[in-house]
Amino acid sequence: MSPISIFVTSVLAQNIILTKFLGICPFIGASNKEKNAFHMGLSVMLVITLSSIITYVIYHFVLVPTNTTYLRTTMFVLVIASMVQLMELFLKKYLPGIHKTMGLYLPLIATNCAVLGVTLLNINNDFNFLQMLAFSVGSSLGYLLIIYIFATIRERLETSDISKSFDGIPIALLTAAIMSLVFVRYL
Amino acid sequence: MKIILNGIFKENPMFVLVLGLCPALAITTKFESAYLMGLCLLIILMFSNVVIAIIKRIVPDAVRIPVYILIISTFVTIIEIILKTYIPALSDILGIYLPLITVNCIVLGRAMAVASKESIKTSLLDAIGIGLGYTFALMIIAFFREALGAGTITFMDATSSLTGYKAIYELPTTNILPISILTNPAGAYIALAFFVALFSKFKGGKKHESH
Known part of the structure; x- marks a missing residue:
């Protein structure tokens, strides 16, 4: 599969929340406020992309040869x-503005199963480097999208009977x- | 005994605490994979709770979480290797959801809330209770999803290489069954939503009786 088609399917049709159920603990538990959800999603995106690259390199250049x-x-x-x-630490020292908005969610993300899930899927699917990159960015973008939409829906739900x-x-x-039905074509 | 029952009913990890949903939704399409997943979690939870209860005094507070995660992931790796050698079919079905037990909120949550404070015996009993509660919850969800969604109930299929025989029951099809949406991811969310709602209704009713 080409990296572009991997990217598109991982954002929409094979969204990690709606089809693989990864990272739904914070999805169900924490995404009440639109803004919080956006920042949370952004930090997840950053962590997933970076840790995918690092774990991919470690897997293929350290674990496989040995x-x-x-x-x-x-x-x-451990890596994550x-x-x-x-x-x-880096954000706190050099980008305190971003640290203020994202810092709250970073410790939570370490135990978010979306991160470990995506890194493991990269290996299980035998992706090459470009495909891996497309898949990680796509999945985490899908995560951000769904968690944001979901938070806006929940804000409306709070006032309803x-x-x-x-x-x-x-x-x-x-x-x-219902979102899963909408996003992923089934019937 | 009280601690075990507490884990199964009052603090059922799935329906009451609503933790560890990722594997619960993903592998409950088949009855068999559900109870085997539950058993895997039970074993891992027992070992990790006991080990953490033993070493809790040596571990400094600052590195508590990394140490616990390492201990849990060690047992996960052991189970992974055992499954891959003896029941490869099952390890294919569970896929990434078995290694994901490492970051499962239930196991880490139990380590933080119980094993790092209570005695070894209490931690073990708590692990058994919570593990059984989780297994029962998975079995109930999987039973309904498979029976209504696919029209079958798989008791033994992937493990047949180990036990020697298969046990799959087929239910008669009528014009409303099977409801194929239940085997889809959307069906997983629907099924879990109804069970959580049912449990909270049931619990609320019980509280009134005791007052």
């Missing part, structure tokens, strides 16, 4: 966690179901 590919889960988790930490047992998480899940 025949220790079974260590990839541990390795990737330390990279998030480094990024936080919902049956008591469906209030909160169940109605959010139903909203996600």
